[in-house]
Amino acid sequence: MKESERRFANPCPGTYLLTVSLAQQGYRLSSFCRSLMRPENRAAFRADEVGYMRAQGLDEREIAMVSARDWLAMVRYGVNHFLVFRVAGTFGVGLTGAAAQMRGETPEEFKRTRRVWEER
Amino acid sequence: MARIVGGLGSPHAPSVGAAVDRHEQDTPYWKPLFDGYQPMRAWLERERPDVVVLFSNDHFTSFFLDVIPTFAIGVAAEHEIADEGWGKRPLPPVPGHTDLASHLAQSVVADGFDPAICHRLPLDHGCLTPLSALFSWTPAWPVRVIPILVNVLHFPIPTPARCFKFGAAVRRAVSSYEDDLKVVVLGTGGLSHQLVGERFGHIDPVWDAEFLDRLQDDPQSLAALEHRDFIERGGSESVEVILWLCMRGALSPKVRTVHRNYYHATLTGYGQLILEDLGGAAR
Numbered sequence: 001m002k003e004s005e006r007r008f009a010n011p012c013p014g015t016y017l018l019t020v021s022l023a024q025q026g027y028r029l030s031s032f033c034r035s036l037m038r039p040e041n042r043a044a045f046r047a048d049e050v051g052y053m054r055a056q057g058l059d060e061r062e063i064a065m066v067s068a069r070d071w072l073a074m075v076r077y078g079v080n081h082f083l084v085f086r087v088a089g090t091f092g093v094g095l096t097g098a099a100a101q102m103r104g105e106t107p108e109e110f111k112r113t114r115r116v117w118e119e120r
Numbered sequence: 121m122a123r124i125v126g127g128l129g130s131p132h133a134p135s136v137g138a139a140v141d142r143h144e145q146d147t148p149y150w151k152p153l154f155d156g157y158q159p160m161r162a163w164l165e166r167e168r169p170d171v172v173v174l175f176s177n178d179h180f181t182s183f184f185l186d187v188i189p190t191f192a193i194g195v196a197a198e199h200e201i202a203d204e205g206w207g208k209r210p211l212p213p214v215p216g217h218t219d220l221a222s223h224l225a226q227s228v229v230a231d232g233f234d235p236a237i238c239h240r241l242p243l244d245h246g247c248l249t250p251l252s253a254l255f256s257w258t259p260a261w262p263v264r265v266i267p268i269l270v271n272v273l274h275f276p277i278p279t280p281a282r283c284f285k286f287g288a289a290v291r292r293a294v295s296s297y298e299d300d301l302k303v304v305v306l307g308t309g310g311l312s313h314q315l316v317g318e319r320f321g322h323i324d325p326v327w328d329a330e331f332l333d334r335l336q337d338d339p340q341s342l343a344a345l346e347h348r349d350f351i352e353r354g355g356s357e358s359v360e361v362i363l364w365l366c367m368r369g370a371l372s373p374k375v376r377t378v379h380r381n382y383y384h385a386t387l388t389g390y391g392q393l394i395l396e397d398l399g400g401a402a403r
Contacts, residue, residue: 011356016316017356018274037181037205072317080180081315081316082180086205099387103320104318113321116149
């Protein structure tokens with residue numbers, strides 16, 4: 001990836017845009033995320049996470065990101081967050097949970113930064 | 121002749137649609153937003169538009185990396201409800217308007233825009249959230265919908281200026297349609313929010329207020345901004361306010377704000393707006 005594209009993809013601190021080179025790097029991981037839109041695939045993934053990811057063609061680095069539930073690493077690697085949220089959702093992690101993790105906070109710490117909060 | 125009677129602005133966050141499904145419009149958390157929909161529903165019941173041209177975006181539901189259209193028009197006679205992975209929302213399919221969509225596509229292409237034509241375009245929360253908040257769907261949806269989806273997720277995305285001009289092309293298209301139809305344009309998404317990175321949760325209500333002011337009085341100045349300006353002020357996902365610029369571009373230069381509401385929620389600054397069109401030619 002050219003340095004200019006890298007700079008474009010990170011326009012201000014803590015902010016990541018999806019560009020062509022990043023999306024191409026993240027294509028397989030993105031396809032895996034998309035596959036989890038189907039309940040039968042979610043069940044197969046839950047039953048054997050690593051086996052399912054290998055069958056989807058993910059390499060060890062990609063598998064490690066998912067196994068670590070490292071949503072931010074997936075984004076930086078080139079997966080759009082709406083695709084990442086489909087994996088997080090499979091683990092029962094919602095938007096605010098993903099937010100806290102990407103900010104490096106506990107859910108309680110993140111909640112304290114919010115003006116209003118919806119208890120679910 | 122068809123004519124645009126006004127423009128609406130609405131969030132399209134999935135949590136808003138979920139609140140509709142759970143009948144949570146009056147809970148303390150959601151009331152400040154759903155109270156803002158009441159004047160919009162009343163206005164729509166009074167105006168009774170035949171068609172809504174809905175500017176939104178897909179969220180890797182109907183489109184994937186294989187094909188990312190910059191602009192896409194849904195031309196189907198009926199739009200399916202998409203399953204985003206957790207089951208379809210309990211909504212009936214949304215009626216489309218193939219004749220007007222066909223004319224719209226012809227007209228904007230003649231005008232220098234080249235949208236993708238989609239004969240099957242299941243709608244995700246980007247379209248269903250605002251529709252389900254603004255309309256009742258029993259016994260049937262009271263309006264036909266032409267979804268126009270704009271890529272706001274995979275860069276390069278169209279510039280604010282391009283979106284504003286695309287809206288103007290949509291206005292010319294509607295104005296040259298031979299049947300007598302009342303059309304409302306609906307811009308969705310935003311306002312300030314960021315759903316990614318260490319800056320996840322960024323909201324700027326001061327910027328959102330300025331955006332809504334300028335959208336009425338000086339939309340050209342917003343169209344002249346760069347993506348980066350929106351991202352820095354309102355957060356990376358707020359760049360989708362280019363969908364509101366499509367809507368504003370489809371209105372005449374002079375509009376009147378008849379309703380405006382703002383709710384600073386957990387992750388997003390939600391804006392709601394009715395702009396009445398005061399007439400005049402397209403730009």
